[in-house]
Amino acid sequence: MSGTPGIDVPDSRGRTGLDRVGRDLTGNPDVVVRDVELLASGWHVLRRTTLDRRRRDGRWVTEQRETYDRGNGATLLLYDLERRSVLLTRQFRYPVYVNGHPDGLLLETAAGLLDDDAPEVAVRREAEEELGVSVGELEHVFDVFMSPGSVTERLHFYAAPYRPADRTGTGGGLEEEGEDIEVVELPFDQALAMVDDGRIADAKTVMLLQWAALRGPFRA
Incomplete structure (x- = not known):
């Protein structure tokens, strides 16, 4: 042909x-x-x-x-207000590794492409796959063009509460898609400190943590 x-x-x-x-x-x-x-x-x-x-x-x-x-995507900050903690992922990202990150292992909020799903559906799917959490009520935070000089993607941002009882699986991502994701629970104040010293350097994660501190569940 x-x-x-x-x-x-x-x-x-x-x-x-x-x-x-x-x-x-x-x-x-x-x-x-x-x-x-x-x-x-x-x-x-x-x-x-x-x-x-x-x-x-x-x-x-x-x-x-x-x-x-690369299509549009959605990301989610899961937080436990009572224990003042957040649930993140850690995974290897070659593009950041080749551009100066020490080991390429980024701490991130759960995220993924929409794959023709509505953003709310996609972000629940990613929370199940990556974090092993069944998400209840979602809060829409904002929608952002992440790299408008060259990448078309619009990313939909969400937040939702979670409790240990909401963990329905181990997470880790889909092995058939090559995902190898570590689930990381951090005290919220520690996560903010890691933004300040550069240990958290992923844009979507920084944005959601700062939103949580300024206007979200952990605002003073």
């Missing part, structure tokens, strides 16, 4: 038309998309878009932007 995987024939994940994304954008009259090239689609999708943009001084310029599309 002739053709280009991801464009007119299915790629390894069965996708086609990946070069069409962005061509029909009309929300900003000062931006006109001229062309979209598919650069890679091994798992997530890398595109190069050529666009005309009207600057604030009225001049039109032609620009190219590469965007990495």
Whole structure:
């Protein structure tokens, strides 16, 4: 079969038309998309878009932007208000390891891609898989574009209380997906101190811990 995987024939994940994304954008009259090239689609999708943009001084310029599309995601801070603790994960992240992190093992809030689920469904799924916790009522915190210069992902942030009795499994992630996740319970004040000294360096986790201290369950 002739053709280009991801464009007119299915790629390894069965996708086609990946070069069409962005061509029909009309929300900003000062931006006109001229062309979209598919650069890679091994798992997530890398595109190069050529666009005309009207600057604030009225001049039109032609620009190219590469965007990495990995889908949208959701993350969750689980907290025990009575014991003043939070439940996090620790796992190896090669991108941070290759960019100067001492061992690549990051402390993080549970998180994952939506995979066509609603954010609330996805974040409950991730809490079950990664932390072994059945989550009750969720609080929506905010939605954030995490790296808007190049990554399209919008991350949905949530928080929820938990108690030891809510632990329905050991967590650790899905072995068939190669996950190897350690469940880590920390006193909240210790977690905040680890943000200050750099031992917690994951953006979503820092944001949720600071929210919890300023406006969330541990605010003064």
